[in-house]
Amino acid sequence: MMGLFQSLFTKTFAHGIHPPTSKGQTHQLPIRRMPFSDLITVPLSQHFGAPSKPLVHKGQEVVRGEPIAEADGFMSVPMHAPVTGVVVGVELTPTAKGPKTEAIIIKTHPSASQKVMYGSEYDWQNANAEDLIHEIQNTGMVGLGGAGFPSHVKMQVPEDHQIDTLVINGCECEPYLTTDHRLMLEMTDSLLLGIRIALKICGAKKAIIGIEDNKMDAVAAIRERLDKSDPISVGVVKTKYPQGSEKLLITALLGREVPSGGLPFQVGVVVNNVATLAQLGELIPERQGLIERVVTIAGPGVAKPGNYMVPLGTPLRFALEHAGYFGDASRLVLGGPMMGNTAASLDVPITKPVSGILVLEPTESNSEQQKIYPCIHCSHCLEACPVNLNPSQLGRLAAKREYEVMASQYHLNDCFECGSCSYVCPSNIPLVQYFRIAKSVNRERSS
Amino acid sequence: MNQPLVEIRTSPHIHSSPTVAQIMRNVTYALMPLVAFAVFQFGISALALIVTVVTATLLTESLFAKLSGRENTIFDSSAAITGLLLALTLPPGFPLWMGAVAGFIAIALGKTLFGGIGFNLFNPALIGRAFVQAAFPVAITTWSPAFAPGRFVEFIPSTLTMPLMRPADLTPWIEKINASAGNAVDAFSGATPLAAWKFDGIATDSMDLLTGMVTGSSGETSALLILLCGGYLVLRKMMNWRIPATVLAGAFITALLLFLFDSEAYPDPLFVLFSGGLMLGAIFMASDMVGSPVTPLGVLIYGLLIGFFTVIIRTFGGLPEGVMYAILLGNALTPLIESVTQPRVYGDKQKKGNSA
Numbered sequence A: 001m002m003g004l005f006q007s008l009f010t011k012t013f014a015h016g017i018h019p020p021t022s023k024g025q026t027h028q029l030p031i032r033r034m035p036f037s038d039l040i041t042v043p044l045s046q047h048f049g050a051p052s053k054p055l056v057h058k059g060q061e062v063v064r065g066e067p068i069a070e071a072d073g074f075m076s077v078p079m080h081a082p083v084t085g086v087v088v089g090v091e092l093t094p095t096a097k098g099p100k101t102e103a104i105i106i107k108t109h110p111s112a113s114q115k116v117m118y119g120s121e122y123d124w125q126n127a128n129a130e131d132l133i134h135e136i137q138n139t140g141m142v143g144l145g146g147a148g149f150p151s152h153v154k155m156q157v158p159e160d161h162q163i164d165t166l167v168i169n170g171c172e173c174e175p176y177l178t179t180d181h182r183l184m185l186e187m188t189d190s191l192l193l194g195i196r197i198a199l200k201i202c203g204a205k206k207a208i209i210g211i212e213d214n215k216m217d218a219v220a221a222i223r224e225r226l227d228k229s230d231p232i233s234v235g236v237v238k239t240k241y242p243q244g245s246e247k248l249l250i251t252a253l254l255g256r257e258v259p260s261g262g263l264p265f266q267v268g269v270v271v272n273n274v275a276t277l278a279q280l281g282e283l284i285p286e287r288q289g290l291i292e293r294v295v296t297i298a299g300p301g302v303a304k305p306g307n308y309m310v311p312l313g314t315p316l317r318f319a320l321e322h323a324g325y326f327g328d329a330s331r332l333v334l335g336g337p338m339m340g341n342t343a344a345s346l347d348v349p350i351t352k353p354v355s356g357i358l359v360l361e362p363t364e365s366n367s368e369q370q371k372i373y374p375c376i377h378c379s380h381c382l383e384a385c386p387v388n389l390n391p392s393q394l395g396r397l398a399a400k401r402e403y404e405v406m407a408s409q410y411h412l413n414d415c416f417e418c419g420s421c422s423y424v425c426p427s428n429i430p431l432v433q434y435f436r437i438a439k440s441v442n443r444e445r446s447s
Numbered sequence B: 001m002n003q004p005l006v007e008i009r010t011s012p013h014i015h016s017s018p019t020v021a022q023i024m025r026n027v028t029y030a031l032m033p034l035v036a037f038a039v040f041q042f043g044i045s046a047l048a049l050i051v052t053v054v055t056a057t058l059l060t061e062s063l064f065a066k067l068s069g070r071e072n073t074i075f076d077s078s079a080a081i082t083g084l085l086l087a088l089t090l091p092p093g094f095p096l097w098m099g100a101v102a103g104f105i106a107i108a109l110g111k112t113l114f115g116g117i118g119f120n121l122f123n124p125a126l127i128g129r130a131f132v133q134a135a136f137p138v139a140i141t142t143w144s145p146a147f148a149p150g151r152f153v154e155f156i157p158s159t160l161t162m163p164l165m166r167p168a169d170l171t172p173w174i175e176k177i178n179a180s181a182g183n184a185v186d187a188f189s190g191a192t193p194l195a196a197w198k199f200d201g202i203a204t205d206s207m208d209l210l211t212g213m214v215t216g217s218s219g220e221t222s223a224l225l226i227l228l229c230g231g232y233l234v235l236r237k238m239m240n241w242r243i244p245a246t247v248l249a250g251a252f253i254t255a256l257l258l259f260l261f262d263s264e265a266y267p268d269p270l271f272v273l274f275s276g277g278l279m280l281g282a283i284f285m286a287s288d289m290v291g292s293p294v295t296p297l298g299v300l301i302y303g304l305l306i307g308f309f310t311v312i313i314r315t316f317g318g319l320p321e322g323v324m325y326a327i328l329l330g331n332a333l334t335p336l337i338e339s340v341t342q343p344r345v346y347g348d349k350q351k352k353g354n355s356a
C-alpha cells in the first residue's frame, strides 16, 4: 500500500519500460580496487571530439598520474598515465567499437609504489568559472555515464543563457549497473564537493540530485549530509527505464521539456552524472587527472561480480579474469544491456565511458524468441517510447528504406536510441538498429 | 584463457516477453472455452463445422506457403485463429463444405494476397465471413435451436449437405424438435435475438443473452464467456483492451442516443451490447491488432467508429448484424486514421495535436 501511495507521487516522465533491474548481484558490494595489469593501453580517442596528442615517446618512463597526452583544442581532453611504468609504444590498437585507433601502451613497473605523485593543491573556492573550466579540462574528465562527452564543454554555458538549476543524474536506470549507486554511498563527500564546484561554474542557485526510488539508501546517505539551507537537494524519481536520459530527468524533476534537437541549457539546466562529479570532487582540489573509474562487472557469466575501481586502459581480458569469468561462449556487453555495445574482442582496453562489463548468456539462435515477424500493430512500442515517437511507423518506413521520410515526417532524429521499442516489440523487430542505420544513411546523404 | 566465441549484437541486449508466437498461442487458448460452449450448445454439428473450417484455413495456409516458397507459418497459430474465429461466426448448422470454402477464402484472399501475417489490411476471418454471406445468403441466415435433444448424436440436417448442393430445408426438422421437446425448449422460431428484434420487434431477455441461452452463430451466443476469455488475454497483456472497450463504448453511446430519442422504435442499449456478434467482434476481431491503428488517439477513433457503424448498420441497414462490416470498414480506414493521429513528439515546438 505504501509502495503504491509512494509511486503515485514519485516524479517521472511519460511512457518508458520496466525491465528487470538485475542489480541484486552487485548493489551490496563495496567498490574494490582492481590490481594493475602488466600492460595498459590508453587510446587517444576515448571521448567525443578530437583525439588527444601524445606527449610521450617509446621508451619513456612515466609516473602514475602524469599527463601523457594533451588536448587538441577545446573539444578534446588530455590523458594521464594510469600506472607507473615505461611506454612501450604509441601505435594502432583495436578498440571495443571495432576500428583501430592510436594508443599509448605502457608496461607496468612491477615494483613501483603506484602512488599518484602528480598534482598540486588548488584553491577552487576562489577561482572564477573560466579558470575552473580550464582545470576540468586538465583532469581529462568526460561524462562517465556512458556518453564520453568532455565535461568542461558540457559545463560551458553559452553567454546569453542563464542557468537556474544544476541537475545531477544518479538514476542509473540501466539494468545490472550499480556503480553510481555505490559511488553515492561510498564517495558521498566527494560527490557533494563536485556538485559545489559545478554550481560555482554554471552559476545556478540550486542543485537537484535525481535518484530512482530503488536506491533509497543512497538518498538517505546524501540527505544526512545536507541541511535545509543547502542549495543541494535530492529529488526521488520513479524506477523506470530510461529515467536516466538527461532530458527525461529534467522533465521528471522540473516539468520542463527540452526543445526537440536542443540542449538542456535552453531550459536553464545543466546536467551532470554523479560519477563525473564525484570524481571531479576528488581530482580538482588536487589538480590531478582521471586515471581510473568504477566499473560494474556482472551477469550470469562471472563468478566474482562486483564494483571495481579499474585503472583506465586495463585490458578487458584482465578485468574479466579478475572477476572470475568462466570463459564460455557468451555475450560481452560494455555498458548497460539497453544501450551498451557488445565488445568485439577481449583484447580491447577499458576506456573512460565504460560503466559496466556484462557477461550475458548467449542468445539461443533459431529459437522462437529470436524469430522476426512483421509488425502486428500492437502499439507496445508507442506506449514504450519515452519521446513519444511512432516506432511502428518508423520501422515500416525503414523496411521500405524511406529514410528521408522517417526524418522529415516522423521525427527520426528525436530518437535517442534508448532501445525501449525493441525491448517490448513482440515481433522481435530490431527497431533501434533500423533507426541507427537510417540516421547514418541520412547523415551520409546530407554531407 | 581460450578465445571464447563472442557474440556481436546491437543493443538492446535484453528483451521482454511475450513474443508474437506466444500471443498467438494464447489467443487460441482463449478461444477454446468458446469452442467448448458452442459444442455444448449445438452438439456435434458445431464441432464438425469448427474442425472443418480450421482444417481448411490450415491447409490453405500451408498450400500458399508452399506455392510462394515462403517459410511455413502454420505453427504460429495465426491461421488456426482465423479458422476458429470464422467458424464461431457461422450458424451452427452451416453446411460443412461451405465452411471449407469460407476458410479457404479467408486465408487465400484475406491474408496471403497481402503477404502473410502482419501485412493484411483486413481481418481475414471477416473476409471469409463476408464472402460466404454474399455467396450463400440463405444458409448463412439459417439458424438452428440451441440445446436440441440428440445434438450429440445427430447432425443438424443441413450440416452434411453435399458440396455444391443446396442445404436441406430445416423447417421440418425444427418442427419435429419443437413438437418432441414439449416445454424443454421454448418453441424455436428460427430467428436469432437480433433478427427477432429487427423483423418482429421481439426483445430477448438480456440475462439470456449474457449467458448464451439463445440461438445464433456457434460462438457468439454467450457474451459473458466472451468477456471472460478476452479478460484473460488482457490480463496477460496480450490484447490491447482499449480496442474492445472503445468499440463497446461506441456502440453503447450510439444505441443510447437512439433509445433516448425513441425507446419504442429502438432497442435498449444493453440488448445492443449483448446480442449478435458484437461482443465476439469487439473482443476478438476488432482487436486483431494487425488491422487496427497503432496510435493511441487512432485506437480511440477506430473503436468508436466500429461501435457506431455496428449500430447504424443493424438499425438502418438491411441486415440484422452489422459488426462484421463495421470492423471491415474500420480496417479500411486504419491507414487514414493513423496518418492523422501521429503522437506529439517530446520537445516538439507545436503545442498539442497532430504533427503529421
Ligand code: SF4
Pocket (backbone or CB within 6 Å): A384, A385, A386, A387, A388, A389, A391, A414, A415, A416, A417, A418, A419, A420, A421, A422, A431, A432, A435
Ligand atoms: S529507441 Fe528511439 S524510437 Fe525506440 S523507444 Fe527509444 S527513443 Fe523511442
Ligand code: SF4
Pocket (backbone or CB within 6 Å): A374, A375, A376, A377, A378, A379, A380, A381, A382, A391, A392, A395, A421, A424, A425, A426, A427, A428, A429, B294
Ligand atoms: S511493438 Fe513491434 S509489433 Fe508492436 S506495433 Fe511496435 S513495431 Fe509493431
